[in-house]
Amino acid sequence: MAGEETRHDLWLKRINTWIAIVGGSVASIAGAYNFLPSIFPPAQGDIAAVVREQGGAPVPRALVELLTSQNVLVGTSETDRDGRYIKKALEPGSYILKVRRGGFEPQVATVNVASKKTTDLELVLRFRSRAQAPTNPLAASTSQTQANAIRSALEETGAAWIKNLGKPGR
Numbered sequence: 429m430a431g432e433e434t435r436h437d438l439w440l441k442r443i444n445t446w447i448a449i450v451g452g453s454v455a456s457i458a459g460a461y462n463f464l465p466s467i468f469p470p471a472q473g474d475i476a477a478v479v480r481e482q483g484g485a486p487v488p489r490a491l492v493e494l495l496t497s498q499n500v501l502v503g504t505s506e507t508d509r510d511g512r513y514i515k516k517a518l519e520p521g522s523y524i525l526k527v528r529r530g531g532f533e534p535q536v537a538t539v540n541v542a543s544k545k546t547t548d549l550e551l552v553l554r555f556r557s558r559a560q561a562p563t564n565p566l567a568a569s570t571s572q573t574q575a576n577a578i579r580s581a582l583e584e585t586g587a588a589w590i591k592n593l594g595k596p597g598r
Contacts, residue, residue, distance in 0.1 A: 486511025
């Protein structure tokens with residue numbers, strides 16, 4: 429009976445075969461996870477920022493530059509009319525956010541993006557000089573309205589002058 433396999437030996441072989449198959453499968457999956465990060469990318473995060481002036485009013489069309497912690501440019505964008513900037517699907521890590529807008533001092537902030545999280549940020553831009561800063565939001569909108577009215581009047585006057593240019597008797 430030394431050359432014959434018993435029923436018990438056959439079951440042990442089958443069990444060992446299944447253990448080898450399952451173990452090999454687990455090892456293959458673990459190897460793929462460790463060595464092929466493009467197949468299993470790390471979970472990404474987002475940045476949501478609001479850019480405001482000192483009085484609290486949003487700053488539209490501010491230029492926003494997003495850089496890695498090694499100063500490599502990731503992208504540029506402008507804030508929307510409500511001063512909002514959103515960047516989605518960023519690898520977790522540290523980033524630099526640079527914000528500029530005419531009439532304001534540039535602002536730089538460091539942002540840490542976490543996996544599967546949105547990092548909220550509020551940036552306040554200061555006017556370049558105190559003389560330029562409006563005392564209240566109503567004054568800012570009034571001065572902007574006055575500037576628009578003057579610009580429109582000049583454009584209309586210039587258009588009328590150009591129309592009349594070359595006409596006799598003028």
